[in-house]
Amino acid sequence: MHELSIAHSLVESxxxxxxxxGxxxxxxxxxxLGALSGVVRNALEFGYEITTKGTLLEGSELVIEELPxxxxxxxxxTQSTLDGxxxxxxxxxGAPGPRMIQGRELELQSIEIDVDEVAFGGDAVAEAPHALPTP
Ligand SMILES: [Zn+2]
Structure with a gap:
């Protein structure tokens, strides 16, 4: 299943x-994802779920934009979009063999991250009141 190795390098990047x-x-x-990228979308989503386990990406949503x-x-x-x-x-x-200018894409476009927890100092601050000695 080559989608698994694609998912792996996607997750790595x-x-x-x-x-x-940070x-x-x-x-x-x-x-x-281009329509002729040769990637089966469902297989890639499945591979993504497996390969993100234990990484910063665990539980994240994979949003796939399909390009015709x-x-x-x-x-x-003439530039045209192929329906089928x-x-x-x-x-x-009707001329045969037009040049393809879009359709083979397999690109990581962007990621959305969460950095808020870092700004609040994490667990150390939250636990401080409990560390006070009780008389
Ligand atoms: Zn033509």
């Missing part, structure tokens, strides 16, 4: 970015 940003937790991960295939035709110079992938031809003039 996101953890890396989160650590650099995040305590990642809440959302936004991914751009856009082609550019050399014959009539059964026929790979220019929808405007």
């Amino acid at each position: 996101a953890v890396d970015a989160a650590e650099k940003a 995040a305590r937790r990642v809440t959302r991960v936004l991914l751009r 295939v856009i082609v550019d035709c050399d014959v009539c110079h 992938l059964q026929t790979f031809a220019c929808p405007a003039c």
Whole structure:
């Protein structure tokens, strides 16, 4: 299942970015996925859930933006969105083999992180009153 290894490198990049940003937790991960990326969405979501366990990304939401295939035709110079992938031809003039300019994307677009807990000093502050000696 190659989605598992894709999920693994996706999680690795996101953890890396989160650590650099000083995040305590990642809440959302936004991914751009082209229709011809060759990735099965459900399998990727499943792999994501497994590989995020025990990382900063555990419990975060994977938001996938699906990108349609856009082609550019050399014959009539029209850019069009392909509705289906059964026929790979220019929808405007029918010429075969238009150039694909979008559709193979597999990109980590952005991550949303939670850094609030750091600002409040974490557990040490919350526990201080209980540490006072009682007479
Ligand atoms: Zn055309």
